[in-house]
Amino acid sequence: MKSHLMYHLIALCLFVHSGSTWAEEARPLATNAVVEVQVQRLSEELRCLVCQNQTLADSHAELAQDLKQEIREMAAKGMTDQAIIDYLVARYGDFVRYRPPLKSTTVLLWLGPFALLLAGGFGLFLTLRRREKVALEPPLNADEARKVSELLEIDKES
Amino acid sequence: MKRFLLPLVIFLVVVGFLFKGLNLDPREVPSPLVNKLAPMFSLPRLDNPEQVFSPKDMLGKVWLFNVWASWCGACRDEHPVLLELSKTGIVPIYGMDYKDTRQDAQQWLDQGGNPYIATAMDIDGRVGINYGVYGVPETYVIDKTGVIAYKQIGPVTDEVLRNKILPLVKRLQAQ
Amino acid sequence: MIPEIGHFSLILALLVALALGTFPIIGAARGNAVWMGLARPLARAQFLLIAAAFICLAYAFATMDYSVTYVATNSNSKLPLQYRIAAVWGGHEGSLLLWAMILSVWTVAVSLFSKHLPDDMRARILGVMGLISVGFLLFMLMVSNPFERLIPAALDGRDLNPLLQDPGMIFHPPMLYMGYVGFSVAFAFAIAALLGGQLDAAWARWSRPWTTMAWVFLTLGIMGGSNWAYYELGWGGWWFWDAVENASFMPWLAGTALIHSLAVTEKRGSFKAWTVLLAICAFSLSLLGTFLVRSGVLTSVHAFATDPRRGLFILVFLVAVIGGSLTLFAWRAPTVGRGGKFDVVSRESFLLANNVLLAVAAFSVLLGTLYPLFLDALGLGKISVGPPYFDTVFAPLMTPALFLMGIGPIARWKQASLPELALRLRWAFGVSVATAVVLPVLLGHWTPMIGLGLFLAFWIFATSANLVYQRLHGKEQPLIIRVKAIPRSWWGMVIAHLGIAVFTLGVTIVKGFESEIAVRMLPGDVAHLAGYDFTFDGVKDSQGPNYTASVGQLHVTKNGVERTVLSPAKRLYTVQNMPMTEAGISPALIHDLYASLGEPLDDGAWSVRIYHKPMVEWIWAGCAMMALGGLLALSDRRYRMQKRRKKERDLKPNEALA
Numbered sequence: 001m002k003s004h005l006m007y008h009l010i011a012l013c014l015f016v017h018s019g020s021t022w023a024e025e026a027r028p029l030a031t032n033a034v035v036e037v038q039v040q041r042l043s044e045e046l047r048c049l050v051c052q053n054q055t056l057a058d059s060h061a062e063l064a065q066d067l068k069q070e071i072r073e074m075a076a077k078g079m080t081d082q083a084i085i086d087y088l089v090a091r092y093g094d095f096v097r098y099r100p101p102l103k104s105t106t107v108l109l110w111l112g113p114f115a116l117l118l119a120g121g122f123g124l125f126l127t128l129r130r131r132e133k134v135a136l137e138p139p140l141n142a143d144e145a146r147k148v149s150e151l152l153e154i155d156k157e158s
Numbered sequence: 159m160k161r162f163l164l165p166l167v168i169f170l171v172v173v174g175f176l177f178k179g180l181n182l183d184p185r186e187v188p189s190p191l192v193n194k195l196a197p198m199f200s201l202p203r204l205d206n207p208e209q210v211f212s213p214k215d216m217l218g219k220v221w222l223f224n225v226w227a228s229w230c231g232a233c234r235d236e237h238p239v240l241l242e243l244s245k246t247g248i249v250p251i252y253g254m255d256y257k258d259t260r261q262d263a264q265q266w267l268d269q270g271g272n273p274y275i276a277t278a279m280d281i282d283g284r285v286g287i288n289y290g291v292y293g294v295p296e297t298y299v300i301d302k303t304g305v306i307a308y309k310q311i312g313p314v315t316d317e318v319l320r321n322k323i324l325p326l327v328k329r330l331q332a333q
Numbered sequence: 334m335i336p337e338i339g340h341f342s343l344i345l346a347l348l349v350a351l352a353l354g355t356f357p358i359i360g361a362a363r364g365n366a367v368w369m370g371l372a373r374p375l376a377r378a379q380f381l382l383i384a385a386a387f388i389c390l391a392y393a394f395a396t397m398d399y400s401v402t403y404v405a406t407n408s409n410s411k412l413p414l415q416y417r418i419a420a421v422w423g424g425h426e427g428s429l430l431l432w433a434m435i436l437s438v439w440t441v442a443v444s445l446f447s448k449h450l451p452d453d454m455r456a457r458i459l460g461v462m463g464l465i466s467v468g469f470l471l472f473m474l475m476v477s478n479p480f481e482r483l484i485p486a487a488l489d490g491r492d493l494n495p496l497l498q499d500p501g502m503i504f505h506p507p508m509l510y511m512g513y514v515g516f517s518v519a520f521a522f523a524i525a526a527l528l529g530g531q532l533d534a535a536w537a538r539w540s541r542p543w544t545t546m547a548w549v550f551l552t553l554g555i556m557g558g559s560n561w562a563y564y565e566l567g568w569g570g571w572w573f574w575d576a577v578e579n580a581s582f583m584p585w586l587a588g589t590a591l592i593h594s595l596a597v598t599e600k601r602g603s604f605k606a607w608t609v610l611l612a613i614c615a616f617s618l619s620l621l622g623t624f625l626v627r628s629g630v631l632t633s634v635h636a637f638a639t640d641p642r643r644g645l646f647i648l649v650f651l652v653a654v655i656g657g658s659l660t661l662f663a664w665r666a667p668t669v670g671r672g673g674k675f676d677v678v679s680r681e682s683f684l685l686a687n688n689v690l691l692a693v694a695a696f697s698v699l700l701g702t703l704y705p706l707f708l709d710a711l712g713l714g715k716i717s718v719g720p721p722y723f724d725t726v727f728a729p730l731m732t733p734a735l736f737l738m739g740i741g742p743i744a745r746w747k748q749a750s751l752p753e754l755a756l757r758l759r760w761a762f763g764v765s766v767a768t769a770v771v772l773p774v775l776l777g778h779w780t781p782m783i784g785l786g787l788f789l790a791f792w793i794f795a796t797s798a799n800l801v802y803q804r805l806h807g808k809e810q811p812l813i814i815r816v817k818a819i820p821r822s823w824w825g826m827v828i829a830h831l832g833i834a835v836f837t838l839g840v841t842i843v844k845g846f847e848s849e850i851a852v853r854m855l856p857g858d859v860a861h862l863a864g865y866d867f868t869f870d871g872v873k874d875s876q877g878p879n880y881t882a883s884v885g886q887l888h889v890t891k892n893g894v895e896r897t898v899l900s901p902a903k904r905l906y907t908v909q910n911m912p913m914t915e916a917g918i919s920p921a922l923i924h925d926l927y928a929s930l931g932e933p934l935d936d937g938a939w940s941v942r943i944y945h946k947p948m949v950e951w952i953w954a955g956c957a958m959m960a961l962g963g964l965l966a967l968s969d970r971r972y973r974m975q976k977r978r979k980k981e982r983d984l985k986p987n988e989a990l991a
Contacts, residue, residue: 024855024857024858024859025858025859025860026852026853026854026855026858026859026860026867026869026941027852027853028850028851028852028853029851029852029853029931029940030851036851044720044721045721047717047719049187049292049293050292050293051634052185052632052633052634052636053573053575053576053632053633053634053719054573054634055719055720057568058566058568058570058573062257063283063292066282066283066284066287067287070284070287089190090190091190091191091287091288091289091290092187092189092190092290092292093187093188093189093190093290093714093715094714094715094716094717095187095188095715095716095717096187096717097716097717098717098718098719098720098721098722099719099721099722099725100704100716100717100718100722105708105713105714105716106704106716108700108704109700109701109704109718109722110726112697112700113693113696113697113700113726113730114729116693116696116697117690117693117730117733120689120690120692120693121686121689123689124682124685124686124689125677127685128676128677128682128685129677131674131675151535162606162662162663162666162667163663165610165613165614165659165662165663166656166659166660166662166663169617169655169656169659170656172703173648173651173652173656175703175706175707175710176624176628176630176648176651176706177648178710179628179630179631179706179709179710180628180629180630180641180644180645180648181641182630182706182709182710184629184630184631184632184705184706184709185632186715187715188714188715
């Protein structure tokens with residue numbers, strides 16, 4: 001009696017399984033998730049050289065795929081972000097980096113906005129201080145005064 | 159009063175740069191490999207897969223290294239120029255077939271003529287990446303010590319040949 | 334025949350524009366009423382002629398006339414009608430015609446709604462707009478003719494770029510151009526003021542509605558473009574700091590500074606030189622954008638087919654218009670007058686700081702955009718300046734501006750006190766800091782950028798709430814009466830500022846908390862992300878009017894309850910043989926679920942990317958709120974204008990009696 005029941009139970013399990021009602025977990029596209037995080041991070045910093053202004057991450061071009069594959073292999077070998085970037089810069093120049101390196105030629109680029117902000121703030125402060133001491137505009141003459149009251153009549157709703 | 163002129167001055171400076179920019183190509187990527195040793199590689203040849211070609215073989219000679227592919231339209235444009243050059247024998251031309259198949263490459267050379275003394279097969283494009291190839295055709299002038307003296311991005315035209323490549327080759331050969 | 338009529342219309346329009354650009358301006362200088370009076374009829378004639386040309390081009394597209402080169406390169410017989418019409422502005426020549434037409438629309442609008450302006454001012458404004466029109470018409474007729482014939486005619490067209498075959502193409506360019514071109518009105522007002530020497534509060538009051546309207550259009554245009562890129566490009570990005578995007582953002586920044594500066598000039602008579610300069614800059618940046626897109630000087634995904642010859646023409650035009658206006662500014666601005674006095678701490682000084690901050694921001698975007706060109710032109714090598722740079726630089730620059738946004742509206746005109754302001758704002762400050770610290774921790778992830786973004790967003794929320802409360806509270810009248818008593822322009826300000834807060838919140842949350850997975854899926858496979866389960870049903874083939882598609886289906890469930898179905902697709906547009914992805918998106922205020930179909934893999938599976946984007950829709954909701962705020966402010970003015978016109982009409986019978 002027992003073995004008969006077991007037989008039925010096993011048959012039932014096999015039946016359910018073979019009907020593929022068992023949901024399969026989707027496998028990640030990348031073989032190594034940790035490496036892929038590094039690849040994605042770097043792809044967003046690097047330029048696709050054959051595209052019209054796109055990152056390696058956004059590009060479908062063949063060279064972009066090839067370069068991403070190179071990056072993947074370097075990342076799998078344990079190379080750091082900087083080492084991988086240096087590798088590509090050695091072959092393609094600074095053009096391949098979307099974040100320009102800080103060099104003598106890019107100092108103006110990186111510091112310019114903040115220098116301008118400081119200069120603007122300083123200039124603002126000086127101007128405001130100077131304004132406190134400047135006299136008002138000369139008072140209106142009779143003609144101008146009449147014009148003003150006319151306009152004020154029309155603009156009463158303001 | 160002077161400070162009211164500042165916007166105009168800044169504008170004129172920007173215009174100067176924009177004007178200069180009209181004659182520049184923002185998509186051209188100059189190579190950082192110029193004046194550096196040509197990256198080493200060892201690739202199977204098109205004519206004989208058992209044999210390999212390597213830049214080491216060319217030490218002591220000045221030579222042209224032309225990266226091409228059968229699927230590349232611009233390569234078709236420069237092909238007659240390279241054929242003419244190969245017939246003059248001034249400088250040996252070696253080719254590298256980039257991301258292509260042997261069949262297509264062989265067919266292309268059979269149909270259009272073969273200016274190359276030998277062609278290396280870079281099927282997966284990795285050697286190309288080492289050479290900073292981003293769009294075929296690209297041509298390198300390599301000197302006797304194996305240093306890249308010049309890189310031509312895009313097809314080699316008669317003008318480029320006459321004005322840049324041949325004078326350079328002659329100078330390097332005299333060294 | 335019709336294309337030739339269109340071409341002829343453009344030639345006539347050029348002659349009219351030349352007349353419009355000369356007679357009224359000279360007439361204004363000489364006090365010649367007849368010449369000044371020519372402005373309005375000429376403006377209307379110009380509009381009719383350019384509109385006619387536009388209709389001719391649209392007709393050529395609608396009737397698939399491939400004997401016109403421009404139609405042959407941008408259309409196809411299988412292209413649905415709405416995209417055939419949108420293709421009118423899909424290429425360089427047609428988009429110029431759109432530019433010219435929209436300019437003529439703004440010109441005729443100014444001619445219709447300017448009865449209250451002095452005759453000489455109106456004449457100068459229309460004249461300046463006419464001169465700009467001359468530039469564009471000349472450009473089209475000389476080097477970019479949309480009506481050029483193709484002989485022999487093509488059998489079929491090359492098709493519109495599949496990326497542009499989308500409702501976004503119908504909305505985004507016209508909105509954007511209405512904005513860009515709309516700033517020409519503010520520009521013309523500024524030039525008219527410099528020419529006439531008349532720069533006062535009245536001038537500011539007249540030019541404000543035009544400027545605000547243009548700003549609203551530009552806001553909607555940029556918002557539309559960003560949203561379109563988000564759902565079209567397949568990876569959920571919405572801003573790339575691409576040269577052409579920057580070219581639309583810079584006028585927006587200058588335009589925002591301008592509307593604030595105009596408010597001060599109108600109310601207090603101050604900032605005159607600033608306002609005029611900003612008006613010139615906003616439009617100049619629009620023109621610069623036109624140059625950058627069409628000259629080939631910068632690479633961009635948005636660039637039209639480039640031609641240095643066209644670039645040279647536009648550059649000469651830029652020098653004439655911008656150089657001329659900045660020279661006029663340098664010459665006349667000193668005579669414009671100083672304006673009122675105000676303290677170091679006052680609403681004026683906060684708004685002046687706002688001007689400076691927005692100007693620095695615009696300049697920084699310009700610096701980053703043009704820097705690769707600078708280095709290349711000087712032979713100093715080739716670099717790329719992209720999103721990593723702009724993201725790093727822009728956020729710190731905008732932080733002070735966003736912070737001041739909370740303080741400015743509360744500060745008194747002319748003289749305010751810092752201690753008093755600090756006292757009023759301490760509650761708002763506390764709430765913002767607390768939220769910035771606590772909320773990310775509750776959500777599971779804290780970084781300085783998330784903290785900063787939340788602080789600024791909630792700072793603006795809290796200070797706005799404070800502001801509204803202070804203005805509204807009082808028990809004397811019912812709430813509705815109190816709300817209506819406050820002018821719409823004030824509500825407009827509040828809503829626009831709240832829009833910025835909503836935008837900032839959206840950006841902060843989506844950038845800080847978005848997640849994605851890339852998986853291979855066979856039919857029946859399940860993927861998990863952010864608590865949701867995505868079951869793949871496989872891919873079905875389908876067909877569109879000019880494409881074949883593989884449409885996937887993903888059932889989305891949470892805890893077993895079915896929530897939605899995503900249908901990402903891969904299309905192949907048959908004419909250009911170009912593949913395109915259509916993302917499957919389930920939008921909601923709390924988050925977007927976004928799926929994108931990749932490539933079919935060897936084992937019958939498909940590569941699928943699934944994204945969870947929390948609060949991403951807040952980005953565009955914030956932009957929409959900004960536009961709404963602008964519209965509210967506009968409705969305030971027009972109401973008054975109508976009321977005043979009615980009063981004037983009612984006065985007339987009395988005057989006749991007198």
